[in-house]
Amino acid sequence: MPRTPGADLPDHPDWLWNSPEPKHSYDVVIVGGGGHGLATAYYLAVNHGITNMAVLESGWLAGGNMARNTTIIRSNYLWDESAGLYEHAMKLWEGLEDELDYPLLFSQRGVLNLAHSLQDVRDSKRRVGANRLNGIDAEWLDADQVAEICPILNTSEDLRYPVMGATWQPRAGIAKHDHVAWGFARALDRMGVDLVQNCQVTGFDRIGDRITGVRTTRGDIAAGKVALAAAGSTSVLTDELGLALPIQSHPLQALVSELLEPVHPTVVMSNAVHVYVSQAHKGELVLGAGIDAYNSYGQRGAFHTIERELTAAVELFPMFSRAHVLRTWAGVVDVTPDASAIMGLTPFENLYVNCGWGTGGFKATPGVGWCYAHTIAHDEPHPLNAPFNLDRFATGALVDEHGAAGVAH
Amino acid sequence: MMLIPCPWCGPRNETEFHYGGQADVPYPAEPQELSDVEWARFLFYRANPKGLFSERWNHQAGCRRWFTVRRDTTTNEIFQDDSHEAVTR
DSSP: OOOOTTTTSOOOOOOOSOOOOOOSEEEEEEEOOSHHHHHHHHHHHHHHOOOSEEEEOSSSTTOSGGGTSOOEEOOOOSSHHHHHHHHHHHHHHHHHHHHHTSOOOOBOOOEEEEEOSHHHHHHHHHHHHHHHHTTOOOEEEOHHHHHHHOTTSOOOTTSSSOOOEEEEETTOEEOOHHHHHHHHHHHHHHTTOEEEOSOOEEEEEEETTEEEEEEETTEEEEEEEEEEOOGGGHHHHHHTTTOOOSOEEEEEEEEEEEEOOSOOOSEEEETTTTEEEEEOTTSEEEEEEEEOSSOOOSSOOOHHHHHHHHHHHHHHOGGGGGOOEEEEEEEEEEEOTTSOOEEEEOSSBTEEEEEOOTTOOGGGHHHHHHHHHHHHHHTSOOTTTGGGOTTHHHHOOOOOOTTTSSSOO | OOEEEETTTEEEEGGGOEEEEESOOOOOSSGGGOOHHHHHHHHHOOOOOSSEEEEEEEOTTTTOOEEEEEEETTTOOEEETTOOSEEEO
16 A cells, blocks of 8 residues: 555644733743743743743744754754753653653654765764763764665765765654644643734833833733743844844755655765755655855745755755755744854843754754753753853853854854 | 845846855954953854845955945845945845
């Protein structure tokens, strides 16, 4: 029997949350109803007992980058600071379906990060060593071992940039991004947290340097604490306060093919020829690559960026040459100078910032929620997000993941 | 793909250009006088407006000269520097 793509997926659910009118006041207001905002609210409620809380979303719930990412989850980052945070997220992912009692289609199908040059090989082996010292599963594979795991990958030597090997993280994988957001949203709604959509924050109320609330398109809302989780739109919010952040907003494009039979068993990422590819549960090939070069808040990018990434994909996966592009889209990602996030306190009392996740925020979702909730509840960073403070740009203690993280940014 | 107006070569495809980010970021006159915070500002902080943005482009595959345009970061509408008139989309 030919398999109908998507036949084994759960049906589309009924409404999982209400859409309440915003109240006049909350203990905590979270600005941004994407994955990070929802996860943060969830752990504020579960770990810290805060439920008099609203998540404000300017559009529809999880319709920004949470709807636009390529759903890859991994924790094989080079530096200790990143490894700590992403591996914490990975451990939470591994229990999240049970925790939320909701199917997230979390599939630990592994990730291959390809090496195409001697320098790639050296860097990759170094990263495997660093990962292992941090308790993260990582192996170095030669080209034959890569071919065993992913037979559709062209590992012959006649490529312009042959596959010389790869790092392999077996616990990496993908999850269904919408379900992740819906799982958190359903749990929040049941705990009495208000999820307010079509509610854009336009400014802040303050007494001196103390934030006391937000101004929104649905009225003013007083708040004990305000936590930003607005990704590419963060600068627009902080500009209202004259608070400068070292982030630049760029389009990041992704695309899918039509639904295909399952052909791709894992996740493949190539830094050097620059494309990353997995196959969604439903059957689409999901592809992404780098940002468009210029600053932009338009959720679209240029076709030549897509063309370049498809060239790389077809070189690595010759069988994809017959596939068709079904949809392309872009999200607005906030990129920092060291390609690491900014997460913690701000110069304003009762205002917290989580931004700068650039091209890699989805995989961190539960880890961000856990640590950001701690930061907000205790007015002090969790040890895992302490290195990702805003002060590091002045002290020089950067977490330089440019080129180190197994993917170009 | 944007059509970018090079002041010397005329409008050319975006693929011929290299992006240089925010325009008018001067090197500090007295760099040794700067505090760490001020130095961080110069190195790492750039404006990130939603709307009009003055930015540098280099015509890398053409005349190789730098120039400034003003672009709307939401619509990609490009205006010649110091002009409010849209010249291309």
